[in-house]
Amino acid sequence: MKEQDKNINRREFLNIVGITAASTTATLYGCTPKNEKTPAGRASLAVPTDQMTYRVLPGNEDKVSLLGYGCMRWPTIPSPDGNGDLIDQDAVNELVDYAIAHGVNYFDTSPVYVQGWSEKATGIALKRHPREKLFIATKLSNFANASRENSIAMYRKSFQDLQTDYFDYYLLHSIGGGGIEVFNRRYIDNGMLDFLIAEREAGRIRRLGWSFHGDVEVFDQVLAMHDTVKWDFVQIQLNYVDWKHASGRNVNAEYLYGELEKRGIPAVIMEPLLGGRLSNLPDHVVARLKQRRPEDSVASWSFRFAGSPENVLTVLSGMTYMEHLQDNIRTYSPLVPLTDDDKDFLEETAQLIITYPTIPCNDCKYCMPCPYAIDIPAVLLHYNKCVNEGNVAQRQSDENYKEARRAFLVGYDRSVPKLRQANHCVGCSQCNEHCPQGIDIPKEMQRIDKFVEQLKQETLPV
């Protein structure tokens, strides 16, 4: 059923793509005058086109924009058949054009992103721009079937979908989960690593690297292969919370980055904002950040943090909305590096944030689709929202118990359709292996469900 449904969606998706492929929204942007004067007090709204910070790192002559476009969160529209969503190609084109016009030149995708449509949609949008000015990154996402044939088929299909004959950056996708055995199965035993090294020599891959989540032993071991393989770059999760306070099985970014810097391997940064969790903060944390730099957005702190270390090649952000893209361009046009004071300030902020018991979901949707139709990220995000807004009541005697209860329950039905809520989790655990943050999803689902029951039945302790 799942597979059938996807095929339908794909077919319809192609229709939509066909209509919009020819449409050109390029050159609409990028015409803002260089030093445009804006009315007093609105300076922060200007989006400069020619101020982007670029990084050229030793041993890597690419001039890469500090803001990289993560193609994992492309905007979607409801599918005409009523089942799920499709990529909104017009919106993708618009975002890509705007980004390029404002100096972004690095695009990171994967065959599995956005229900498998990301490469195609990204390819269509990028095809409308000169290839040599862009850096395209994609990945070998051979999670489901790591056979050599399937892996090579996946590799070749990426060329086709991205409409290119070379990749600037190619990654072994998300190593670390499942330990070194899984890494060996996916890349060593099937000879894929050797294959990719040969492809690099042939020029079809300009730079070879990997992205990492999870087991530090895998990180160390694969990094140690640098002497023989020569990794051109490594992609890590880095932000001011994960720097010293990585959650779950994640590794502190301070360590990861330090190891890369030691070896002179450029670092590509992912999850600088934790899927929006670092802009969606409790009120008093927001106030604290805004107080220090009133004109800057909350998110800008995260991007300045991720962009400040000098060995960072680019910082990826999956920008679904134009406003996010504009905000991030502003932050990096040009980057105002963090001072030591700023860093201490953010470390204190991180310590405030970790006192909130949010679930470390970054809404990457790797866990989806749940075969039992639960909208896992939506459930977790609703919970996190309520945590941050103080609507997760602990006891019935809480001062705001009634309001919090209503906000949680009414908001729950609004955020997640009833049939996709946590009480439908059967605990099959098929999702767990996909979660890069190592969340025990069924456990959290059942915990949230139990909490919902306590709210509904009013059986929280008094």
Added chain:
Amino acid sequence: MLRKIRLLSAVVFFSAITLLFLDFTGTIHEWLGWLAKIQFLPALLALNLGIIFFLVILTLVFGRIYCSVICPLGVFQDIIARIGRMGKKLPYSYSPALSWLRYGVLVVFILAMIMGLNAVVAILAPYSSYGRIVNNLFQPFWQWGNNLLAYLSERIDSYAFYETEVWLKSMPTFVIALVTLVMLVVLAFRNGRTYCNTICPVGTVLGFISRYSLFRITIDTVECNSCGLCARNCKAACIDPKEHKVDNSRCVTCMNCINICHRNAIAYAPVVKSKKKQKDVSEKPGQSDGKVNLSRRRALSATVLVAMTTTLKAQEKKLEEVEMKKDGGLAPIKERKEPPRQTPLTPPGSLSARNMAKHCTACQLCVTACPNQVLRPSGDLMNLMQPEMSYERGYCRPECVKCSEVCPAGAIRPVTKADKSATQIGHAVWVEEYCIVHTDDVECGNCARHCPTEAIQMVAIDPDDKESHKIPVINTERCIGCGACENLCPSRPFTAIYVEGHIAHRII
């Protein structure tokens, strides 16, 4: 003055009862629930002697003001009639009582009650008719209005309103409500209170009493010049101007005639002596009663997804050249079907199928109040339109006793949450072939996890292998039949665990 008092109190009663049938939150019942309980038939079926006594005395003293003020269907007809006679100076005329029809219907009604033909009783009962009309035909608009407010309040980040689901609970009931409404509107629009004086069994019964009521509309034969103005304005068609007589069995004491009389010949005053009645046999308005074909049942509910799945099958062939687990997207939600239950489920507090059948007037107040989309009118002919439960959309949640609070007829007796948690209305049955432990080869246990009485345990499928998948075993002694397991079972379209009803509820 008398008329104004009557109008005002009628408007108050009518709006309040209508609200009862519109309100899906159950909050209004706390304040106004008594309005349903003072209705004649529910009180009779609940054997609420106090109320019956009160209504009899009320009628014995004041005549049928019950019909003019308390009965929502009566007031509803007055509203329609008011629209109908707009612009007409002399809208009505006297017509003799259609006694054979009145008493005929009453006899049928009583016989139906005795024989347990609940459908007939429910169709004829005035209060239930009104409840069905509001619940089936007006409440959806109320809900859509609420949903609009919910939509708006969501935009401004307010939690004041929440969205509710509007769904067709039962086609036969909907059709009956619609036909009743159309018939009533036509009758009332043209002739005022025809229904009340020819069909309504409550009207007929109260008519017996009001014949001897203390206060009556009386015509001063000395002053009266037989102009007939009163008769032409009497919506009950009960004033015979030639004879200067008022048929008190049909008069609903609306007081309209009092002020209309130019000679002040009409008064509402105590009468000591009773008058002899008169009989006339003459013209009758054409009548068709509210029975419709009841056979159409779940015909529409099925067959929808079946067609879709077959078309989808055709697409399955085209395999991806690359095998991968794509990220994101939502699995489609497959339709649920109602399991074939041997015994229908009735809510806790209804004691037994028999008690339900005996007392329920099918007014739909409980269906209106059920927040879990569990209750719906039955499509079964023997207890047509009486509530039954099913768990495709929700289950009988442990914290809710709404239906038992609102029932005016004693069909669902008041229960506390504690009572409810110990009332066995049915028991769960496991259907091995549908269980995802078998079909999907995964661990589940969602039924056991949600069982409020811990009646379900998970045991290894293979007694010798503790690591094998676990299947549910049900301790039917502990099961109360709430349906949490059925509602939350992942198997589609039929669930692997469902609840069979009990003919008589048990306390455990």
